[in-house]
Amino acid sequence: MSSKNKKRKLSYSLAINEALHQMMSKDKSVFLIGQGVKSPWYVGNTTRGLIAKFGENRVIDTPVSENAITGAAVGAAIAGMRSIVVHPRLDFMIYGFDPIINQAANWYYMNGGKASVPVVIWGIINRGGEQGAQHSQALHAMFAHVPGLKVVMPATPYDAKGLMIAAIEDNNPVVFIDDRWLYSLEEAVPRERYSISIGKGVIRRKGTDLTIAAISYMAHEACKAGEELEKLGISAEIIDLRSVKPLDKEIILDSVQKTGRLIVADVGWKTGGISAEIAALVAESPIVLKSPIKRITLPDIPAPANGNLEKCYYPNKNDIIIEAQKLLRNKK
């Protein structure tokens, strides 16, 4: 990584855009299909310049037919392409669950390894803004439950680029989930093509008192909380999980082994969420905790429209700080 590269800043959405440009240039079998690929209203600037460079033949906007279009991406992958299908909201993707869950996830196994499915199923979490229950959902826990799927949720521009490239290069169906709330975040992003291992988390902050394992947008809230906790004399170790399937069990257990305390911060609902899986991994381990695990998630409630309700619906750094303080009340 050259120092020049280190300085080039890119927004999260343009980091995805760069990954798409680079992979489509590198590999002719890569193509992008989905609703709104030519409309910034749908996908921000993630697809900027793709049609101009690669043509409508490889960058395909579609009618409102999530089931057939998702299936087409899967089928094209079976026929040897590396497909990327985008859903501008996870809520819309539910129509396409059959090709994802029944077909893509099972295909390689049920055909005894004779045909793989290198498809990226890219779904955007698009919430807030008084959009209500059908325009807000984060469904990553459902995908994580399905054998045969991998699920990545980058929180930073650097990871967004690296994980999009890894997802495209993977020979299996990968669900790539981002969040419109992250799109304008900026950081240094190398110009080169690089990939990040799927299934590997990263420690964003070293600490000793408690571990905060966070996902996607909540990784930022966790980092903010970490800074403020420091001032309060609490040393939090913060893990950005980056992938939710497979989970980086090692990084979680190593950290919790050290700190003895765990907060999980997720962008999804509580019950049966990925936060439960993380808690279970620790509960299954021989680690003896200093205090019970705490999950910070959406409550088990559909997303409300009203903005005031939204404010208490979506957790943030304050929820983390409060819970961390509670856990540390019994410190030492």
Added chain:
Amino acid sequence: MSSKNKKRKLSYSLAINEALHQMMSKDKSVFLIGQGVKSPWYVGNTTRGLIAKFGENRVIDTPVSENAITGAAVGAAIAGMRSIVVHPRLDFMIYGFDPIINQAANWYYMNGGKASVPVVIWGIINRGGEQGAQHSQALHAMFAHVPGLKVVMPATPYDAKGLMIAAIEDNNPVVFIDDRWLYSLEEAVPRERYSISIGKGVIRRKGTDLTIAAISYMAHEACKAGEELEKLGISAEIIDLRSVKPLDKEIILDSVQKTGRLIVADVGWKTGGISAEIAALVAESPIVLKSPIKRITLPDIPAPANGNLEKCYYPNKNDIIIEAQKLLRNKK
């Protein structure tokens, strides 16, 4: 309950049948729709005699259109009916996820309580028999994750009848999940109409050394294991959860508080399964465990066809016994 009633035995599938007969007789707004309601090949004898008694107007077999038919059941409920829609396999239900997850689950909330959705979404787990990955799935964890849905999974004929009645009487969408492997089980079932509270588990066996929280078919494997463990000097307390959303947190925590050890036995996959949620509930509680929690579930693998592979794919009492012994190795 008269002593005569106590003696009347009924199979699991006929217990469901009796619940349907009684509720359709009692309440004209109850109707049943779904693929195969007139074919024992699809639904065993659960629908026996319904068409003869209530007519094809209220017992409606359908074309292969899971999305529209599930939506129709939901829409009819919005219009004031008490709908029951059956899917002879959960695998087929995936086509109908939009009306379940986007519509039914959110409807009451997103309309501010102005319209409720008393629909029973009945899905049958139908696995084994070398049927392979698309004819075997148990997807209850996905439903349990969705706010606004309740999920019940009776393990016994008594509970099957009582929970089907409770599901029909409930004013909210309830996913009722049974299992063809349970259909021929028999036990005493009262003739009267009765219901079982959704969200309440039951202790099938008292014990002191460890708690086994089991779901659906695995409750029977757990009971068998409990008997054998007794002979080995291990006293297992066995909880049949009956509902997976809401979970009976109290019964689980009370038992684990007492035993200090927990095995969760589920019919679904491991990662992100309901077993993770149960482990998380305990990990969030102040209970100090004597040994780590253990999950006994399907591995994170699609269902294989070959019968030998199936045998090691589906967990049974032996897996529970082995794990219980491991947990108790460090007993006192």
Added chain:
Amino acid sequence: MIYSKSILRSIYYTLLQIRLCEESLIAPISNGEVKCPVHLCTGQEAVAAGVCAALSPTDYVFGNHRSHGHFLAHGGTIKELIAEVYCKETGCSRGRGGSMHLCKPATGMLGSAPIVAGTISLALGSALASAICQDKKVTVSFFGDGATGEGVLYESFNFAALKKLPIIFACENNLYSTHMSIRECRANGTIYKSGLPFSVPSFRVDGNDVLAVFAVAKKAALACRSGKGPVFIEFMTYRFRGHVGADDNVQGVHTDIRPKKEIAGWFKKDPIRRFERYLLNGVFGKAELLKIKEQVDAEINDAFNFALKSPCPQESDLGKYVFKK
């Protein structure tokens, strides 16, 4: 066809309610006072007004994301609507839903929701309920041309025809689905014909001619009520505003790709001006129409006052309405 003055007045009243209501939202949307996404139906009023005029007050209606018109035309009040758009506790969905979730079960407005085509099968269900109960109610499912891309529509055609369900499939073909012209969405733009292979009687009507809409809807409702089964109607119309909000091009991302000329052409076909010309040709005088307009203006004024001073849902009520007791 000769219509009574009272029905003509009522249709005009509804048309104006919708138009003026929609236009009254332009300012608060543009200045950020209204925050939830709003899909205005300005230009398409005649479909909602004409179809619902053909219904009885106990009939059922399901809408989609663009349902202010459906709501107002089937029993909803401007007050409940504006309050919901402001996400207030007094809104028709108590502020939990916003503009895309309008419902008033008491008048048969069973609900609306923005998952494209998601309410079509729900409408199939209320029609099924009516068939089971033989209550002689008719259900109308309103959806856009974009929704014809979703397979559930065809499943619903088939099942409705098979069981002769009393449902009117009402497609508002405004030629666009967000940023896509219908030519980019369908190889064949003649939408109404897709009901035919399922034996659903299907028609195409000028959706900007409110009396033509009314006439076809009356016929369709009669067919439904007499047990003949579903009807599919494609209404040709056009939206005067952005896909979401006032103007897609003003709002930043420049996604209104509709040719200026095309837009101008449709402005000339304004369904309300058109109906006014008809009415002024011997039915009502200018003064009478003006009086109606003033009445609606006053209603809207009241509604905004009501909405603005209404409380928001309380934070402590966040978890209310997840489950019904």
Added chain:
Amino acid sequence: MIYSKSILRSIYYTLLQIRLCEESLIAPISNGEVKCPVHLCTGQEAVAAGVCAALSPTDYVFGNHRSHGHFLAHGGTIKELIAEVYCKETGCSRGRGGSMHLCKPATGMLGSAPIVAGTISLALGSALASAICQDKKVTVSFFGDGATGEGVLYESFNFAALKKLPIIFACENNLYSTHMSIRECRANGTIYKSGLPFSVPSFRVDGNDVLAVFAVAKKAALACRSGKGPVFIEFMTYRFRGHVGADDNVQGVHTDIRPKKEIAGWFKKDPIRRFERYLLNGVFGKAELLKIKEQVDAEINDAFNFALKSPCPQESDLGKYVFKK
């Protein structure tokens, strides 16, 4: 139309492979030796044989739950098939899939799967891949009349027509979907017309006349290859066996509700007897046909020997093939 002897022989060979293979499974299914669910296509052989004879060996095929015929007609061998039905490691899907998951990517047989209509969109995808790569390949999607109940078919019609994808939608209308007659599934039994509103050229053909099938498939493949877009063909046919297994009524639950007379009528239209009559009318002699049959019999014999002595997948390999490295 005059066909070469070699193509006629090849078609006959395929027909016999399918028929004899299916019938050879009756005993092992009935005595429980074969355990996985098997949906035999006896009676429907002409569709697979005729369509696939019109394809080139690099073209793509997707099947459904009843795909023994599709597999054998598009490059699969009897050995791999029988071994898979026995769920052996040597089966085409290494025993992980069973009868409902037949695939051989090397010959373009991309796969089959029992979620009704689930493979239609996958076939749309391989056709899309061909359109992107301009590789001139054609995809055939085989599905049953029951699959026309699923909305994804219509979504696929529309998208294929919109993008002029090289796909043949091949519907095998055997008049039943499990226990339901087509009259209970569709208000309108004329399936092929449902392609028309999407501008998909659509045809209905006698699916028991292998040469008619071959002819229409050749025309369709040519249209696909020359960039004209999709074709929809409805093949009228009938299954001679149970929905699953040999005979639904023998197996206990008595779900074959097809009238005896109807069944008998279709036996008279046996596609293989019919083609034999044609062949014996001057193309081949009885002895020649018999020789072919003996050859197929021998192949099947070999296949059973092979399958029976093949190993099962090892238990330690349970977790193999979840992810590709």
